[in-house]
Amino acid sequence: AQTVTQSQPEMSVQEAETVTLSCTYDTSESDYYLFWYKQPPSRQMILVIRQEAYKQQNATENRFSVNFQKAAKSFSLKISDSQLGDAAMYFCAYRSGGFQKLVFGTGTRLLVSP
Amino acid sequence: EPEVTQTPSHQVTQMGQEVILRCVPISNHLYFYWYRQILGQKVEFLVSFYNNEISEKSEIFDDQFSVERPDGSNFTLKIRSTKLEDSAMYFCASSAPRGGAGTDTQYFGPGTRLTVL
Secondary structure, X not given: OOEEEOOOOEEXXXXXXXXXXXXXXXXXXXXXXXXXXXXOOXXXXXXXXXXXXXOOOOOEEOOEEEEEEOOOOEEEEEEOOOOHHHOEEEEEEEEEOOOOOEEEOOOEEEEEEO | OOOOEEEOOXXXXXXXXXXXXXXXXXXXXXXXXXXXXXXXXXXXXXXXXXXXXXXXXXXXXXXXXXXXXXXXXXXXXXXXOOOHHHOEEEEEEEEEEOOOOOOOOOEEOOOEEEEEO
16 A cells, blocks of 8 residues: 655744755555645645656746655655745645545644744 | 535534535536545545546445435535544545546545534
8 A cells, every 4th residue: 555654743944945845655656646735724735736757857836846756755845935824734645546545644734933 | 716615614513413514526527535634633535436436435434424426516425423533624625627637636625624522
């Protein structure tokens, strides 16, 4: 079974600085998708960024980018120019190419200070 | 921008009672899902639904749970006899726009907080 590991329960960053959240996963499949979701205090799950495993190019969405290392099974999220509104839980998630369910990690709480 | 909606936002029930959680997925999506998140824990998959039938379910999704798409817009999760441990946030999600790209991305609703007393 696929597993997703987020080894950082909590991270802190100051406004305008850059922070990287780590995620590793375990799979024997070659076709899959990876996601980062943000969960603010309202507890809604908001998609931040997605990556297809067959694409070598790292995904970017404005201030958010990923470092996808397929051989190492690593999928880290970099947040540049951090803002107070970035404070939230961040979940890494895996989806097999053949199945629909998302497998989530345990989450990293990001604190942003002025 | 289209979004997934869920009602109610908070449901309080007594142990042993039946509850129905409601979701309206994004209108042109084909796959629908339920997930749950017990407070302080990670999000767990319950079930996926496609073409009016369950396509995948987890071991959590036992006989106490059922899903239904009663009409063209709603998607419901029923818990027949609630237990204390069913207290959690329940998220509905949808994906796979008909005839469109991006079949892999699931969009989540705001969640229903279920409290079982």
